[in-house]
Amino acid sequence: MAYTLPPLPYAYNALEPYISEEIMTLHHDKHHRAYVNGLNAAEASLAGAQDIKDKIRLQAALKFNGGGHINHSLFWKNLTPANSPASKLGPCPLKEAIERDFGSLDALISEMNSTTAAIRGSGWGWLGCNTHTKKLEVVTTPNQDPLLTHVVIIGIDIWEHAYYIDYKNVRPDYLKAIWNIINFEEANNRYVAA
């Protein structure tokens, strides 16, 4: 099966001033596309693999590119223009769960931002629904590792390519800004499905 790059659900400049058109263009058209191409190549190699040793050798490429494709596909959808109603957390099951598990949206934002900023290298910060307890938890994954232990509710890319052009080394400014464009409607849909 050939994977394809999903189009952005909004214009490249739609997330300004929080994330620039320049970053969105590079991030989607170059970085995400490279993961799609890499995944297709790795799967083609896997299909032609002669033995288990070859298949194991390919695992890193599958995880990296497959994870990159999964993570970015989720990311574009959990962002939305700041002036869209979806960017506000209205009364809904997700809001109740956030208040139950964190106290308030502000408390969640504070915890998620400090946990995500503290990642030592590249990776992702996630709000996830624990598949056993059904509780909301903040977790992280390194590099392009997909989140496997929880259902993804909200993902934040903390690879430097996600923010450096706009925010340079000041991760906290990016993390503060991104909450203006989080798609809470999509997040709630994911929560309800989980």
Added chain:
Amino acid sequence: MLPIVRPIVRALTRPATRAFAGMRLEHTLPPLPYAYDALEPYISKEIMTLHHDGHHQAYVTGLNAAESSYAATDDIRERIRLQSALKFNGGGHINHSLFWPGLCPASSSSAKLAPGPLKEAIEREFGSLEALQKEMNAKTAALQGSGWGWLGVNTSTKKLEIVTTANQDPLLTHVPIIGIDIWEHAFYLDYKNVKAKYLAAIWNVINFEEAAKRHEAAI
């Protein structure tokens, strides 16, 4: 190799530290050995300023904080909990302290690989400098995440080898001869996602004289 050379080379490459009377040694940010714009057009002044004054400074600050916390506790669980901060910030300080003197202005004579033991070793083990660059660039570009590409001397065999480390892990298995930072902050403002262009460009500013000194001390 003259016995006097090794301690001098070690002292020059050891991260800068500062002692206050009655206090533990505190790490400090070593100054760049050249102006912030000296590596242009290959690495911009903007990157050098952010990279040295922002990123490297943060590792120094983080390392001092981690060491301070470590010294303040004798609880082994707490010390183990601090290991990650020590490795990340300590590694970041080590790696960047090697990186800055490992670069030099393109117009400097140090930017050329002069005849000598390092050149001979490169030609013997890779065929040519171009072959080394090609292999090192491919391996460094292939790193999946943040990290460093290294030309190092294998401490057992004394041979030159290309290795990588993840995130800010320091190179422990080899003596570092040349290090290339492949964290996105090292190149993104200048080269965007095109790692290959950065890796091709950086060889114009590699300090081969420094590399040769490290190599001589290592073999």
